[in-house]
Amino acid sequence: MSAVIDYAPLLWQGLLTTILVTVLSGALCVVVAFAVGLARLSRHRFLSWPAGIFIEVFRGTSLLVQMFWLFFALPFFGIQLHPVTAAVLALGLNEGAYAAEVVRGAIASRAKGQTEACIALGMEPALRLRRIIIPQSIPAMLPPFGNVMVDLLKNTSLVSLVTVADLTFSAQMIRSTTGQTTAIFLTILVVYFVLSYLLTLLTGWLERRFALDRKAVAAQRKESRLMKVGAA
């Protein structure tokens, strides 16, 4: 354990980088998800086709390949990205492609009557999306979005392979200087687990917060608590 304690500041730095990369790429992921997901739903072919190609390309190839491509292949076109930029771009675009399907699915499964009502009221398509359709779709999007975010958090460990000094990178460095392998890797396993657990809790909270019928959710929770008490 001594290596973990001696090198705690380095691990802390790594943790901060991991959180920074997660937050930045998470934000990019949400933007990409809505932009591409809505474009995919568009009736205009010049919007929906590129969106479809984007989704298939980013979901069809490996995240690691995408990250390496941005980091190692892009310089051949004269574009040299900072490692963190390349990492955030790769993570945001890759997970964004998955999340775009979440957005598309949630919006496509909205009740038709809502759209019809909007049209009957003479609402513009943009206003209809912004005021009626998207807010209603959010509860359906939250659980799968939570999964994407946990996935993204775990995948941030790959940024260590393009020289970003995240938690995994710090652990590797400490391992090679101290030779203490077990303690250091078990520590970061637990840290990652705690982080993804916290993300799950946050998603759960958001789900309850944005539930369409909050009273029903509260009643359901109360009932399940009572059942647990009854079982005990």
Added chain:
Amino acid sequence: MIWDSNFAISVFPLLLEGLGVTVQITLLGTLLAAVLGLVFAVLRRLAIPVLSPVVSFLVVFVRGTPLLVQAYCAFFVLPAYGVSFDALTTGVVVIGINYSAYMAEVYRSGIQGVPKGQWEAATALSLPGARTWGRIILPQAIRTVVPMLGNYLIQMFKDSAVLSAITVVELMATAQAIGSSNFRYLEPLTMAALLFLAVSYPASRLVNRLERRYAPQH
């Protein structure tokens, strides 16, 4: 000209070889994950004291930690205790265990989806537990699970690139090695990406079709 076609053609056979290893890892890993996942799901369902909660926690823990770190653990920690396998075996076992945690959930939902009446009928016929599972529950549960397993197979195919970090010589590691020894990353990395796409896109189409066919009829 940025793209060097001659170079690209000359390294293509090497990349194909790497793709072969990637496919091999995926198939072996999926087999392991499918079997282990089923074991985990059944163990959790049987509610054996101590064992079932431990399995449940392990499943959650594996799902909550990165594959790369798990691979490092197996690759660097185990040899410190005198257990060491070659990189390929380690890679297959790590990715198999990683995905078994996800597949355990899939099986669980499949098992839960079997109507209660089926259990009751098995009890009424006083079938022993093993036959209830083997003849009644699992055949019905697995049917609904097949398309999801397909999705995870494709996911694993792409995720196996991570194993290049523990020196498994699959497609990604091959592309990287070609890149660093020739100082040209553009062609090998682009072709690696295209090879991944060439396998996973048709595969996901196929799984989509299966999904529709196996969808529960309501």
